[in-house]
Amino acid sequence: MDFSGKVVLVTGASAGIGAATARLFAARGARLALVGRNERNLRATAAACAQPAPGDTPLALVADLATDDGCQLVATQVLQHFGRLDVLVNNAGVGARTNLEKTDMETFDRVFNTDVRGVYNLTRLLAPALIAAKGNIVNISSISATVVVVGTLPYGMAKAALDHFTRLTALELAPKGVRVNTVSPGITVSDFVKRLTGYDDEEYKSWLKVAETTVPMGRVCSAEDVAKTIVFLASDDAALITGTTVQVDGGSALSSGAGTSSLFTQQIKN
Numbered sequence: 001m002d003f004s005g006k007v008v009l010v011t012g013a014s015a016g017i018g019a020a021t022a023r024l025f026a027a028r029g030a031r032l033a034l035v036g037r038n039e040r041n042l043r044a045t046a047a048a049c050a051q052p053a054p055g056d057t058p059l060a061l062v063a064d065l066a067t068d069d070g071c072q073l074v075a076t077q078v079l080q081h082f083g084r085l086d087v088l089v090n091n092a093g094v095g096a097r098t099n100l101e102k103t104d105m106e107t108f109d110r111v112f113n114t115d116v117r118g119v120y121n122l123t124r125l126l127a128p129a130l131i132a133a134k135g136n137i138v139n140i141s142s143i144s145a146t147v148v149v150v151g152t153l154p155y156g157m158a159k160a161a162l163d164h165f166t167r168l169t170a171l172e173l174a175p176k177g178v179r180v181n182t183v184s185p186g187i188t189v190s191d192f193v194k195r196l197t198g199y200d201d202e203e204y205k206s207w208l209k210v211a212e213t214t215v216p217m218g219r220v221c222s223a224e225d226v227a228k229t230i231v232f233l234a235s236d237d238a239a240l241i242t243g244t245t246v247q248v249d250g251g252s253a254l255s256s257g258a259g260t261s262s263l264f265t266q267q268i269k270n
C-alpha cells in the first residue's frame with residue numbers, strides 16, 4: 001500500500017476518523033490535501049503528517065463543505081496546488097439525535113447539506129481530475145444507513161443516500177477506470193459521539209460502556225480501525241473492488257436491535 005507520488009484529499013481531517021486517515025496516508029507516502037472548518041485542529045493534523053519531501057507540509061484548507069463556495073474553494077485550490085488528484089476521501093460528516101416528533105428542518109438541512117449535498121458537489125467538481133488520474137473515491141457512511149434505529153433520523157437517511165451515491169457513481173465511472181467504495185463504521189471513539197452526548201464526560205463514558213456490550217466483538221471502533229480500511233480500499237491492492245460497502249463495526253450491523261436502539265432513543269433531545 002504505497003502512495004508515493006499520489007495526491008490524496010481527506011475531508012473532515014481536523015478530527016477523529018479523518019485525522020487518523022490523513023496520518024496513515026502520510027505514513028504510506030501520499031501528498032495530502034486536508035479539509036476542515038476548525039483551523040487549529042486542521043493544522044494540528046497537518047503537523048502530525050509526515051510528508052515525502054523534507055519541509056513539505058499538507059495543503060490545509062479551511063472550508064465549510066455544506067456550502068457551494070466551500071466545495072468550489074477546495075476543488076480549485078487542490079487542483080491549482082497539485083495539478084492532479086488520485087484519491088478523494090469524503091469523510092466530513094455531522095450527526096443528529098432526533099426523531100420525527102422532535103425534529104425540525106434546521107437539523108434536516110444541516111445533516112443533508114453536509115453528509116449528502118457537500119459530498120455530491122465536491123465529487124462532481126473533482127470527477128474530471130479523478131478520471132484523468134484513474135483514481136478512486138472512498139465515501140464514509142455509517143451502519144446507521146442500513147440498521148433501523150429510532151433516533152438516527154435524519155442521519156440514517158442521509159447515509160443511505162450516500163451508500164446509493166457510491167453504487168451509482170461506481171457504475172458510471174468504472175469504464176473510466178475510477179473506483180468508488182464506501183466504508184461504514186459502527187460506533188467509533190471520536191468527538192462525533194461526544195457531541196451527541198452533549199460533551200458530558202460521565203454520560204459519554206457510560207454511553208460507551210453500554211455501547212461496547214452491544215458489539216459482538218466486544219469493543220467499539222477506534223479511528224485507526226476505520227482508517228486502515230479506508231487506506232486499503234484507496235490502494236492498488238483493492239484494484240478490482242468497486243461499488244462495495246465495507247462495514248467496520250465488530251459485527252454490530254448483524255446484531256443491532258434492542259441494544260443499540262435503546263442507546264439512540266436515550267439520546268433524542270427533548
Ligand SMILES: NC(=O)c1ccc[n+]([C@@H]2O[C@H](COP(=O)([O-])OP(=O)(O)OC[C@H]3O[C@@H](n4cnc5c(N)ncnc54)[C@H](OP(=O)(O)O)[C@@H]3O)[C@@H](O)[C@H]2O)c1
Nearest residue numbers: 012014015016017036037038064065092093142188190192
Ligand atoms: N464516530 C462514529 O461513531 C461514526 C460512526 C459511523 C460513521 N461515522 C462517520 O465518520 C465520519 C467521520 O466522523 P468522526 O467520528 O471522525 O467525527 P468527528 O470527530 O466529529 O469529525 C468530523 C469531521 O468532519 C468535519 N466536518 C463536519 N462538518 C463539516 C463541514 N460542513 N465542512 C467541512 N468539514 C466538516 C469536522 O471538521 P471541523 O470539526 O473542523 O468542523 C471534522 O473534521 C462522518 O462522516 C461520520 O458520519 C462516524
